Each structure stands twice: as C-alpha cells, then as structure tokens.
Amino acid sequence: MERRGESVRLSSTNDLLPHEEVISSNLDAMMKRLVNSGRFFQPLLVDSASNVILDGHHRWNAAKALGLDLVPVVAIDYLNSDEVSVSVWPGCGRDSITKEEVIEMGVSGGLFPPKTSRHRFSFKLPKIGVPLDDLME
Numbered sequence: 001m002e003r004r005g006e007s008v009r010l011s012s013t014n015d016l017l018p019h020e021e022v023i024s025s026n027l028d029a030m031m032k033r034l035v036n037s038g039r040f041f042q043p044l045l046v047d048s049a050s051n052v053i054l055d056g057h058h059r060w061n062a063a064k065a066l067g068l069d070l071v072p073v074v075a076i077d078y079l080n081s082d083e084v085s086v087s088v089w090p091g092c093g094r095d096s097i098t099k100e101e102v103i104e105m106g107v108s109g110g111l112f113p114p115k116t117s118r119h120r121f122s123f124k125l126p127k128i129g130v131p132l133d134d135l136m137e
Contacts (some may be wrong), residue, residue: 052106
C-alpha cells in the first residue's frame with residue numbers, strides 16, 4: 001500500500017471537489033478564526049487522483065468565501081491507503097459508506113449532507129502557519 005505524501009502543497013480552491021455539505025455555524029466560526037489569525041493553520045486532506053476533499057470542507061468553504069485562490073493540502077492515494085478509513089457519523093441516516101462512494105459523490109458534483117462521512121487517519125496533519133495573503137494570486 002502506498003503511504004501518504006509527507007509534504008504540504010498549495011492547490012487552487014477551484015481544483016478541489018467537495019463531497020459533503022457544511023454546517024453554516026461551523027463555517028462562520030472557521031471564517032472568523034481565519035480572519036482573526038490571518039493564517040491557515042491546518043491543510044486539507046485530499047485524494048491525489050481525483051482532488052476530492054476528504055477532510056477540511058469547512059476550511060475550504062471558508063477559504064472560498066474569503067476570496068482565497070489557494071489552500072494548503074496534503075494529498076494521499078485515498079483508495080489504496082490503509083492509513084485512512086471511512087465510516088458514517090451516528091445519526092446521519094446511513095449504515096455505511098465506502099471510499100468509492102465518497103469519490104463518486106465528489107466527482108459527480110453532488111454532496112452528502114453534513115456529517116455523513118467520518119474519516120479517520122493514522123497520522124496527524126502537519127501544523128502550518130501560512131499567511132492568508134500568500135493564498136491569493
């Protein structure tokens with residue numbers, strides 16, 4: 001199995017594909033955190049083959065709402081990685097979800113309701129401190 005890449009890279013917000021809706025109050029809180037700090041402190045986790053966002057939907061939506069052109073990401077080979085698993089959040093209305101369903105939803109342009117997929121990974125996303133000004137082209 002392929003291990004995730006160790007590096008954080010900048011990716012265009014327009015190139016990334018969400019697979020899940022966000023909770024508006026959480027999005028508002030994320031936007032306030034970004035504006036108050038002036039920095040992006042955690043990269044998004046994305047599938048390297050499809051650019052589907054696995055972790056970081058609120059960060060991505062906040063970046064877009066703030067007019068940022070770029071976001072920091074860590075890309076992994078999601079479908080072949082044993083470092084990332086997916087399940088469902090309790091009470092989401094589904095019994096299970098697969099990695100393939102996550103990717104299919106993202107590339108289709110559709111969105112699961114918020115808090116449907118629950119990704120767990122056996123590594124920590126690196127802590128960063130990218131100034132928001134550096135994320136505008």
